[in-house]
């Protein structure tokens with residue numbers, strides 16, 4: 001799988017993009033992305049529309065089933081391969097967040113679902129026949145304090161009756177299934193605050209209009225995110241994933257993979273932005289010379305490159321630890337934070353480098369600049385990562 005080494009290329013972007021791992025996979029992703037240039041994404045952005053054709057193409061190529069084991073119809077690849085797929089999508093100027101959740105949400109089903117559930121859903125998810133793109137955790141009143149969520153599921157015979165509300169549930173209108181975190185035991189009756197939460201697999205195809213109402217939220221980026229109103233929704237007990245009351249632990253279990261994938265996605269965006277900026281800095285002449293000749297333009301680009309490379313190293317380390325089954329919470333969190341800031345600095349530098357043209361939609365810089373800002377807030381905000389490191393790595397008192 002190893003092809004080019006850093007010494008074999010003079011182009012720093014090619015070193016970053018092609019070296020060391022999965023060069024064939026990267027080529028295959030890039031081939032698909034070539035059919036979805038900037039004007040495709042710009043149109044979707046203007047219309048707040050979903051990239052259905054793009055996601056279908058990724059599915060048909062088997063990319064979104066990369067982490068599903070072969071026995072369930074996927075390609076059973078390591079996490080690093082999935083990370084490379086997401087990086088390469090964004091490094092090609094496309095938008096991985098339209099489909100990334102399909103890679104990590106199914107992890108909960110894979111690790112904690114019954115054999116019957118896995119046989120029933122995973123092959124169709126792997127083939128793209130079934131879309132598992134929606135993950136309902138965040139609620140309007142509890143926010144980052146997940147254990148305080150209010151959506152309540154009460155068992156009545158063979159069904160759970162669910163009432164509550166979720167917010168920021170992305171892609172719910174473009175997904176067949178939603179993994180929903182609910183409270184099954186009242187908070188006051190739990191020994192620990194992390195107890196009493198459960199994960200339910202909701203079939204949105206039948207739930208919409210029958211207990212679930214989904215409303216899009218207008219946002220600064222085209223993320224197809226929604227509010228989900230749940231009223232007397234009946235979910236078969238057969239759709240409980242894992243054991244009742246252990247849902248919070250299941251969600252935590254999946255977080256390291258999610259952080260590593262999102263980190264690599266950030267790096268992909270950062271590399272696309274930086275390449276655009278460097279090309280522009282070399283081409284654009286003002287005062288009789290390329291603007292990139294000015295240190296005031298050049299040095300921020302060099303700094304952005306360095307930050308992206310450093311974040312990439314941490315993301316690779318986290319992925320390697322994850323793959324070998326070793327603890328990687330600190331590394332996965334650090335990779336996500338470093339990558340989210342590196343890509344934001346790359347975006348801001350790219351915008352500045354483009355001068356007024358950075359604001360013109362046709363350059364796609366302003367769109368990417370808006371898009372990459374989200375990584376500092378979702379799927380977890382920067383402060384919560386710092387709090388995790390302070391407490392669990394440095395041994396400081398819990399800050400919240």
Ligand SMILES: Cc1cc2nc3c(=O)[nH]c(=O)nc-3n(C[C@H](O)[C@H](O)[C@H](O)COP(=O)(O)OP(=O)(O)OC[C@H]3O[C@@H](n4cnc5c(N)ncnc54)[C@H](O)[C@@H]3O)c2cc1C
Pocket residue numbers: 134135136137138142143144145167168169170171219223225374377378379380381382383384387399400
């Ligand atoms: C575009 C978008 C897509 C999203 N997609 C999904 C999705 O698909 N599914 C889903 O479940 N959620 C999703 N989210 C929600 C996202 O995960 C949350 O917005 C995020 O976790 C922060 O929660 P909050 O918005 O409630 O902020 P709050 O929890 O209200 O926090 C607000 C600010 O206060 C800070 N803060 C809070 N408590 C502390 C503390 N103790 N110490 C220091 N700082 C603190 C936070 O860091 C943050 O900066 C999405 C959000 C967005 C914007």
